[in-house]
Amino acid sequence: MSSRREFMKQGGVLGLAGLVGSNLTASAQESKTVNNNNTSKWADGSRLVVSVSMQFEAGGQPDNAESPFPQNMQKGFIDLPGATWFQYGYKEGIPRMLDNWDKLGIKVTSHMVGSAVLKNPALAKEIVERGHEAAAHGMNWATEYTMPYEQEKQFIKDGADAIKKVTGFTPIGYNANWLRRGENTLKILQELGFVYHIDDLSRDEPFIIPVNQKDFVVVPYTIRNNDIVLIEGKNFSTDQFLNQVKMDFDQLYAEAEFKRRQMSISFHDRIGGTPQMVKATTELIKYIQQHKEVSFKRKDEIAGMAIADKTTIRER
Structure with a gap:
């Protein structure tokens, strides 16, 4: 598929909505695995698995959300130029990235804010129809960790329901705003049928934890290979970003000869x-693709592999 416009004309491309979610939920309930840290290869033979995230947040932000402009708006006024910075995300950013993923031949996980999905439903649906995973990212940018149990549960459910309604995809993965989940978040996610979350930086491979006496997968996220931290937060140039992520890959690829790495x-x-x-x-992606036994996987695929593999690390 050479361009987004051609895709829009053709239509009818099948996504993977629902199928993965139902299968993984069943696997999570049936899984009874043990820990074995001596395994390096992934179950599919991969030496290293790479997981790419594409955050779909623009359109769901509050008025005067943090942007590259000085945070000095006077009370009662709207930062109109700042709003256009976010609009770029759904007008240009995601469409451009979608075409690029097709050219590179990889599938990604898109963490979708519910209100952003409702504002741009055609784009959200297109992401799924082009074969990418839709994961939940809350209903809006509210501070989740301060919410009482029932309020947080409704907040998470509303965001997931918005994704399901618009795209037909049932999200099984979750990402809290700035990773800041609360004490009840994982319990709520398990209750709502989620299979994994990403709000954890503690490992470079997936692992399983018990939540409500059931298996729940952690698919670790990153702030060290993250554009909002490096490009926006530290003003890295693209050369700096590229070099940093390449070095990260080189080290993990070397470690992956002896240890499972993501x-x-x-x-x-x-x-x-x-x-x-x-x-x-x-x-960056072409550089990574030059290396043998490296695979790109959506996070729902990684979670499924972790559940099915008896050598996956377990934390109690």
Whole structure:
């Protein structure tokens, strides 16, 4: 598929909605595995698995959300230029990234804010129809960890329901705003049928934890290979970003000869979808693809492999 416009004309491309979610939920309940840290290869023979995230947040942000502009708006006024920075994410950023994923031949996980999905339903649906995973990312940018149990449960459910309604895909993965989940978040996710979350930076491979006396998968996220942290937060150039992520890959690839390794890379709609970042991303992915036994997987696929593999690390 050469371009997004051609895709829109053709239509009818089948996504993977629902199928993965139902299968993984069943596997999570049936899994009775043990820990074995001596295994390096993944079950499918991969030496290293790379997981790419594409955050779909633009359109769901509150008024005067943090942007590259000085945070000095006077009370009672709206930062109109700042709003256009976010609009870039769904007008240009995600469409450009979608075309690039097709050219590179990889599938990603898109963490979708519910209100952003409702504002741009055609784009959210297109992401799924082009073979990418839709994961939940809350209903909006509210501070989740301060919410009482029932309020947080409704907040998470509303965001997931918005994704399901628009795309037909049942999300089984979750990402809290800035990873800041609360004490009840994992219990709620298990109750709602989620299979994994990503709000954990503690390992470079997936692992299983008990939640409500059932298996729940952690598919680790990243802030070290993350455009909002490096490009927006630290003003890295694309060269710096590219070099840092390449070095991260080189080290993990070397370690993967003896230990199971997962590499995560994260892009945000209004940042990772800019022309220079897409150009840098192309160079990065092609570099990674030159290495043997490296596979790119959606996070629901990684969670499924973790559940099915008896050598997956378990934490109690």
